[in-house]
Amino acid sequence: MQSLSSARSPRRLPSADRRQQILSGSEALFTTRGFEAVTMGDVARVIGVSRPTIYSYFTSTTDILAELLTARLHDLETRLAPLLAEIHSGERTRPFSALLNELVQEQSLLTLLQSGSGPAFTRRRQQVLADLEQRLHIHLPSEGARTPYLLTCITILLHGAAAHAVNAGLGPAATAQLGQTLDTLLNTGVQAFATQIATTIRDD
Incomplete structure (x- = not known):
């Protein structure tokens, strides 16, 4: 699993890589904080992208x-x-x-x-x-x-x-x-x- 620190990246990534980055960052959050405590904003912050970027790949944390x-x-x-x-x-x-x-x-x-x-x-x-x-x-x-x-x-x-x-x-x-x-x-x-x-x- 990718660590939270290594998941942060401001650079533009290919779509498949960005999707995997979101998944890896989300999994780390789910397993450390608990699924219900994690928001889409949390995911965006931990990987260093905007919320609209997250929503362009997934509709909700349940979807992730x-x-x-x-x-x-x-x-x-x-x-x-x-x-x-x-x-x-x-x-x-x-x-x-x-x-x-x-x-x-x-x-x-x-x-x-x-x-x-x-x-x-x-x-x-x-x-x-x-x-x-x-x-x-x-x-x-x-x-x-x-x-x-x-x-x-x-x-x-x-x-x-x-x-x-x-x-x-x-x-x-x-x-x-x-x-x-x-x-x-x-x-x-x-x-x-x-x-x-x-x-x-x-x-x-």
Whole structure:
């Protein structure tokens, strides 16, 4: 992430560079002050441009947040793609530990997702988690993971565990232990749901 001091620049920038400058400066403000405390004027001041310049690229801080989260989610998808392929093929015996480890690497996304609490911010965060849930839905074992609300719980637990690891500053060993606990807990749940479904089908 670009620092606030390095983000200031009075010189004329190409449109794409100016847009990225606005995004970088905004992300720094959102994660240090909190999303709801940041105005378009704050963004303009921190990167050293006029408010009209900011408005020529974005209509609001919510608009900026949406683009930031979309970009971060794309980064996460790129990181998770090979892992999800391994999970789908059955190559990963501890899939949730592996997913947690990858999520922890996306500290910028996790920090950004915790930078606000208002209605607009909450809706956008829910959309990000729904997108993550959809990706897991495609790749995780179908028998248990597609039962009502189980996958939602898995997504919430993964996100919560990753956020805790980042906020608490857990090292690799502690994060690995957290992942092992998560795997044991979730695998037990998935197996229980799969057994329940099989029993229901047999009884019908």
